[in-house]
Amino acid sequence: MSRALSRHAPERDAASRPTVPFRQFIVKVHGRCNLACSYCYVYAGPDHTWRDRPAATPPAVLARTVDRIAEHAAAHRLPRVSLVLHGGEPLLAGAERLADLTRGLRARLAPDCAVHAVVQTNGTLLTARRIDLLADAGIRVGVSLDGGLARHNAARVDHAGRPAWPAAVRGARLLAAHRPEAYAGVLAVVNTRQDPVETYESLLSLDPPALDLLLPDGNWSAPPPGMRTGGEESTPYGDWLAAVFDRWWHAPRRETRIRLFEECVALLLGRPAATEALGLAPFDAVVVETDGAIEQADALKSAYHGAAATGLDVFRHSFEDALAHPPIADRQRGADTLAAECRSCAVLAVCGGGQYAHRYRAGRGFLNPSVYCADLRRFIRHVHRRLAEVSRRPPATAVEDRTP
Numbered sequence: 307m308s309r310a311l312s313r314h315a316p317e318r319d320a321a322s323r324p325t326v327p328f329r330q331f332i333v334k335v336h337g338r339c340n341l342a343c344s345y346c347y348v349y350a351g352p353d354h355t356w357r358d359r360p361a362a363t364p365p366a367v368l369a370r371t372v373d374r375i376a377e378h379a380a381a382h383r384l385p386r387v388s389l390v391l392h393g394g395e396p397l398l399a400g401a402e403r404l405a406d407l408t409r410g411l412r413a414r415l416a417p418d419c420a421v422h423a424v425v426q427t428n429g430t431l432l433t434a435r436r437i438d439l440l441a442d443a444g445i446r447v448g449v450s451l452d453g454g455l456a457r458h459n460a461a462r463v464d465h466a467g468r469p470a471w472p473a474a475v476r477g478a479r480l481l482a483a484h485r486p487e488a489y490a491g492v493l494a495v496v497n498t499r500q501d502p503v504e505t506y507e508s509l510l511s512l513d514p515p516a517l518d519l520l521l522p523d524g525n526w527s528a529p530p531p532g533m534r535t536g537g538e539e540s541t542p543y544g545d546w547l548a549a550v551f552d553r554w555w556h557a558p559r560r561e562t563r564i565r566l567f568e569e570c571v572a573l574l575l576g577r578p579a580a581t582e583a584l585g586l587a588p589f590d591a592v593v594v595e596t597d598g599a600i601e602q603a604d605a606l607k608s609a610y611h612g613a614a615a616t617g618l619d620v621f622r623h624s625f626e627d628a629l630a631h632p633p634i635a636d637r638q639r640g641a642d643t644l645a646a647e648c649r650s651c652a653v654l655a656v657c658g659g660g661q662y663a664h665r666y667r668a669g670r671g672f673l674n675p676s677v678y679c680a681d682l683r684r685f686i687r688h689v690h691r692r693l694a695e696v697s698r699r700p701p702a703t704a705v706e707d708r709t710p
C-alpha cells in the first residue's frame with residue numbers, strides 16, 4: 307500500500323474551482339497478493355471490487371494507461387510525473403514488466419518531463435536480480451512492514467497462515483545492502499499496541515532512507531483499533547506519534563526522514579505540504595485498476611463497497627475527464643468542502659481535516675472531521691511546542707484553541 311501522495315499549488319482556475327492536474331499515477335500492475343494480512347483494506351475490507359477484476363493487468367490496460375498519462379502530461383506541460391507501481395503485490399507482475407512499463411512511459415513523455423517511479427512491495431519477493439532489474443530501470447523500491455521485529459508483523463501472513471516476516475526482512479536488508487540508491491524507504495501502519503519508540507528503532511535497523519507512518523484505516527462507523535468515538539476523549543494515536551516524534555526530533559543526528567513529521571513541521575512553518583495526510587493543498591493522485599477503471603485513492607475502499615469508483619476507465623475517458631468527476635473536483639477545493647467543525651478549527655491549516663477516508667460516517671458521507679480529530683490536534687500541538695522550544699519566533703501557523 308502506498309499512500310504517500312504529492313500535492314502542489316493550483317495552476318489554473320476552472321469554473322471558479324482551483325484545480326491541479328494529476329501528477330501521481332497509481333497503477334495497479336497486479337490485482338492479487340501473495341500475502342493475506344488480516345487488516346488489508348483491499349482484500350479484508352468492505353470493498354469487494356477486486357474479485358471481479360483481472361488478477362494480472364492485461365497489456366492493453368497498461369499500454370492505454372501510458373497513453374493517457376502521456377496525454378495528460380503533455381496537455382499540462384508537466385515537468386515530472388510520479389508513477390506508483392502498486393497492487394496487490396506488484397512484483398507478482400514480474401520485475402521485467404515493471405521495468406518495461408516504466409521505460410515505455412519515459413519514451414512516451416516529452417524529454418523535459420521526468421518520471422519518478424516507485425514500486426510499493428511487501429518485500430517478500432525481492433531478489434538481487436529483481437532489485438537490479440528495477441534499479442536499472444530507475445524504479446525505487448518501498449517496502450511495507452508493520453515494524454522491524456517479527457512480533458510487530460504477526461498480522462502479515464501468507465495464504466496458508468505462515469509469517470511473511472522472514473522473507474520480508476530478508477528482502478528489505480538485501481535492498482539496503484545491494485542497491486541502496488534504489489531503496490525508497492519503509493511504509494508502516496501505526497499500531498498503538500506496539501511500543502512507539504521500540505517500533506521506530508526497530509525500523510531504523512533496516513536502514514530506511516525514509517519512513518511513512520500511516521494511521522490505520524478507520525472512520526466514524528468503523529473506528530480504528532483501540533479508539534473510542536464517544537464520551538471521554540483519548541488520543542492513543544496522537545500520543546504514539548508524539549512519542550516517536552520526540553525520539554526522532556531529539557536524536558543527535560537525523561537518522562531517517564519521516565514524511566508525516568517533516569510535513570507537519572513544514573506546515574507549521576507556513577510552507578506547503580506534500581502528503582495526503584495533512585494540509586489543505588489540492589489532491590493530485592489517481593488510481594488505475596487492473597481492468598483500466600479510473601478510481602480515487604485506494605484508502606476510500608475502507609469506507610464502503612465501491613467508494614473509490616468513478617465510473618470512468620482509461621479506454622473511454624481521459625484523466626481530464628477524471629479531474630471533472632465531482633468527488634475528485636471537490637477534493638481540490640480545500641477548506642470549502644470540509645465540515646463546519648474543521649473550517650473553524652485552530653489547527654485546520656496543518657491538519658486539513660485529516661485523510662479523506664477517515665472522515666466517513668455511514669448516512670452522513672464524508673462531511674465530518676477526521677475520526678482521528680483529537681489525535682491530530684494532540685500531535686500537531688505537540689510538534690508546535692517542540693518547534694517553539696527551538697525557535698526565537700513562534701511557528702508561522704498558530705494552533706492554539708480559539709474556542710471561548
Ligand code: SF4
Nearest residue numbers: 648651657675676679
Ligand atoms: S483537528 Fe479535527 S476539526 Fe480540526 S481540522 Fe483536523 S479533523 Fe477538522
